[in-house]
Amino acid sequence: MIKSILSRAGLMAVLMLGLTLSACTDRTPKGGGDILVIGDSVMAWNGSNDQAIPDAMATALDRDVISKAVPGAQFSNDSTLLSAVGFDIQDQYPGGRWNWIIVNGGANDLGLNDCKCGACTPVVDTLIGADAASGEVPAFLSRLRSSGAQVMWMGYYAGNGKGSFEGCRDDLVLLERRIARFAAQTPGVTFLDSELVIDRNDPSLFASDNTHPSPKASALIGAYLAKGISARSARSQ
Structure with a gap:
């Protein structure tokens, strides 16, 4: 799991990138589609070169993958304006019927919160409680599951120790342990940890900021998620 996120110095650049991406033509099919990806910059990185994680998934699966992930997005963003352009991961979900919905997030909720990757356990508790059943994440994933979709949460990879916000690691580990427990006890919800393939x-697996995935890493993660989807799709047939 990751445990580094955006630096403060680069935050505005990432936010502007997210706004630019959200302003592009939205190719989300009305009524749903095959595979939907929502999340933050880890999902969206390398997308300008069609080498992001969702691109790798589409190539590996030979299926239609639509990504709504936005750099800088929080799982829960209180700003109505920013939420409207994709900076709230929950609001990235367009509705409709999907076969699979892939989700990641949470790092920016810690790094951009007042706790600033320090004592952020209360933020984790809001996202998902110690019971691994209450909180915003379980409620949202249950909502996605109720639409009929198979749901997959992608865990972050470990940072290389050179990126910013390394202090987030302990709280992100706690967050994702709870999400993994929720998935284990919820039919149709899967947790896959990208840390297993990174x-x-x-150094070739990290972008120049030592935080985001390189194209090579995005390809590895995309193939890993695709393998998980294929295995679970085969069992459901």
Whole structure:
């Protein structure tokens, strides 16, 4: 799991990138589609070159993958304006019927909160409680599941120790342990940890900011998620 996010110095640049991406033509099919991806910059990174995680998934699966992920997005953003342009991951969900919905997020909720990746357990508790059943994340994933979609949460990879906000690691580990427990006890919800395919000691897997995935890493993660989807789709047939 990751455990680094955006630096303060680069935040405005990422927000502007997110606004630019959200202003592009929305190719989301009305009424739904096959695979929907929602999340933050880890999902969206390398997208300008069609080398983001969702692009790799589409290639591996030979299926239609629509990404609504926005750099800088929080799982829960209180700003109505920012939520409207994709900076609230829950509001990225366009509704409709999807076969699969892939989700990631939570890092920006910690790094951009008043706790600033310090004592952020109360933020984690709001997202998902110690019971791994209450909070915004379980409520949202249950909502997605009730639409008929299979739901997958992608866990972050571990940072290489050089990125910013390394202090987020302990709270993100706590967050994702709880989400994994929720998935284990909820039919139709899966947790896959991208940390299993990313070697934090391999510099070629990190972008120049030492936080986001390189194209090579996005390809590895996309293939890993695609394999998970294929395995679970086969069992459901």
